[in-house]
Amino acid sequence: DAGITQSPRHKVTETGTPVTLRCHQTENHRYMYWYRQDPGHGLRLIHYSYGVKDTDKGEVSDGYSVSRSKTEDFLLTLESATSSQTSVYFCAISEPPAGGYTFGSGTRLTVV
Amino acid sequence: LAKTTQPISMDSYEGQEVNITCSHNNIATNDYITWYQQFPSQGPRFIIQGYKTKVTNEVASLFIPADRKSSTLSLPRVSLSDTAVYYCLVGDMQRAGANNLFFGTGTRLTVIP
Numbered sequence: 001d002a003g004i005t006q007s008p009r010h011k012v013t014e015t016g017t018p019v020t021l022r023c024h025q026t027e028n029h030r031y032m033y034w035y036r037q038d039p040g041h042g043l044r045l046i047h048y049s050y051g052v053k054d055t056d057k058g059e060v061s062d063g064y065s066v067s068r069s070k071t072e073d074f075l076l077t078l079e080s081a082t083s084s085q086t087s088v089y090f091c092a093i094s095e096p097p098a099g100g101y102t103f104g105s106g107t108r109l110t111v112v
Numbered sequence: 113l114a115k116t117t118q119p120i121s122m123d124s125y126e127g128q129e130v131n132i133t134c135s136h137n138n139i140a141t142n143d144y145i146t147w148y149q150q151f152p153s154q155g156p157r158f159i160i161q162g163y164k165t166k167v168t169n170e171v172a173s174l175f176i177p178a179d180r181k182s183s184t185l186s187l188p189r190v191s192l193s194d195t196a197v198y199y200c201l202v203g204d205m206q207r208a209g210a211n212n213l214f215f216g217t218g219t220r221l222t223v224i225p
Contacts, residue, residue, distance in 0.1 A: 035215075042199070043156070043215035059214075090155045100146045100201070103155025 003027040006091050006104040013111055019078040021107050023091030025071075031094045032074040033058075033101070034066060036087040043090065049074055081111045116200045121220040130187045132219050134200030137181050142204040145176060145183045150197045150218070159198075160185070187221075195223045 004025045013019050023032060033048040035058075045058030047066040055066050063085060067075045078085055088108050092101040117135040124130045136145070144163050148156035160167055162174040162183070173186040187194055197218040 040217065042217040092155070100148070100158040100161055101156070102158070106153070106155055 004091065004093055004102055004104045006089075006107050008107060009105065010108045011110070013081050013109070015082060015111055016080050019081050019109065019111075021076045021089055021091075021109070023074045023076070023104060025074075025093045027093055027095070027102070028071060029093040029095040029102075030071075031096065032068065033092040033094075034064070034074070034076045035090045035092065036060065036085075037090060037106075038087050046076065046089075078109075081109075083111050085109065086111045115214050116202055116216050118198075118200050118216065118219045120217065121222070123222045123224055124190055125224050126191055127189050130190050130194075130221060132185045132187075132198055132200075132221070133182055134185070134202075135182045136200070136202045139180050139202055140204065143180075143202050144204070145174065145180075146201045146203075147172070147174065147185045148199040148201065148215075150199065156199060156215075190221075190223045192223050192225065194221065196221060 007022045031050055034046040035043045036046055037043050044060045046060055046064050047055055047058050049055045049068040052068055052071055055068060065077045086109060088106050090106045091104040094101045144161055146161040147159045149159050150156040160169055160172045160174045162176050164176050164180060167174045175184040185198060197220050199215050199218040201215060
């Protein structure tokens with residue numbers, strides 16, 4: 001979607017290596033989110049941010065950390081990737097109370 | 113927490129109206145109901161949002177009864193391109209970001225020629 005981009009779009013990494021996914025927005029929205037999507041589980045919230053340097057945990061935060069040093073960038077880091085973190089990762093933005101979330105196109109991560 | 117229940121899948125023929133119902137018995141006073149559409153290899157896309165009664169936009173209608181314990185997304189005259197997964201989301205948009213919004217597994221709609 002226009003205004004939100006994720007990078008990389010695809011990544012294959014080895015177990016035990018650190019991985020960082022990037023979400024970049026040009027909408028100046030206050031809230032940013034990281035979700036993972038797995039078959040049978042739908043979308044699950046990992047972490048979210050409600051402002052620069054303000055973040056909080058979501059439903060499935062173990063093994064992940066985030067950082068937001070600028071309004072436009074929200075980074076998701078897997079400190080030591082495991083096979084259970086193979087998933088599709090989506091970033092989303094919102095600016096309540098209006099409307100809903102705008103999602104990025106996703107990053108497909110494979111941990112081998 | 114206002115979790116939602118939707119049918120796992122639905123099939124419909126082209127040109128028919130499709131109604132997808134979502135149950136949310138624990139909906140709170142400040143919660144809004146939002147529906148998203150997701151195509152394969154894409155992120156979910158916002159379709160429609162409402163609080164009560166009926167909301168209509170260019171792609172769908174959302175019907176919400178007085179008790180707000182359920183809602184129905186109505187897609188008029190579906191086409192093959194409407195084949196997607198549809199998610200019902202209930203939450204307090206004023207507190208968006210709080211851990212109170214659950215997407216669930218959605219309803220997989222298949223439109224048949």
